[in-house]
Amino acid sequence: MILKNPSLVTIALALGAYLLATRAYALFDSERAMAWIKAFPRNRRMAPFLTAVVILWTAWWVHRAAGESESFKAMQPLVIVSAPVVWVLLVRFMDSFLNARAFSALLLLLARPVVMSAFVYYSALRLPITLIGYTMAVSGIIFGFSPHLLRDFLGWQMRTPARFRLICWSGILLGVCLLVLGGVVYPRIQ
Incomplete structure (x- = not known):
């Protein structure tokens, strides 16, 4: 099963494609994306x-x-x-902040396969995936205990259109880097 024994290549490509697709869409249709993100923590x-x-x-x-x-x-x-x-x-x-709590639990569940994919490799090139996995775990814990912090964090990201565009471009850049790592670099170290 892919979630039981994930490949470093698979995780990098999946995370990169997810970041690239979602951030590009958010950049393309920023008003709709910002409205959806703002409503996300309490989306019933x-x-x-x-x-x-x-x-x-x-x-x-x-x-x-x-x-x-x-x-x-x-x-x-x-x-x-x-x-x-x-x-x-x-x-x-x-039902209060249930979506934020479920998202936090999902982050915790996703963190394990992400971290485990990099666990068996000794190359320093695995560290971006490890960092993403631990960031997901810590974020899941923080937002699970205090779901209002997720709302505040998302609100901070969207406070100005320029900040939102900067965050979208950062996500696109990270997605491209992960796709390059997963498509070119990680197959060579396996």
Whole structure:
């Protein structure tokens, strides 16, 4: 599975393509992108979907981990049954900043494959991916405990159109660098 044993090339190409595509779109249609980003932390239509993705991914990890341990094998059916119950309870009773919290959990879940992709390589060229992975983990922790900080951080990025364009261009540059690393450099060190 790609998320269990990710390749450094795959992670670099995926992150680079994501950054390039999203930042280029935000630069191209900045008014619509800024409106969407501003509404993101409290987006009640997207929150159930993002929460479902996080719960399914977490349930998959826990189910897999329970299957690898003899003492927890009996817990596997409980994981399958509890995942939809947890989703219903979260969507029903924790709707304030649910999208921001789900995004934070997604950052934490994504950080593991990103860091693990660079873990087995001793080249210093793996450090950009490692840095991105740990930044995702720390951001996920901070925004999970204080989801209003995500709203404030996104608001700071969009305070002026010039700042927003600068951040978009920075994301595009980082995306291109990751695509070059994933397409040219990392295949040579593997």
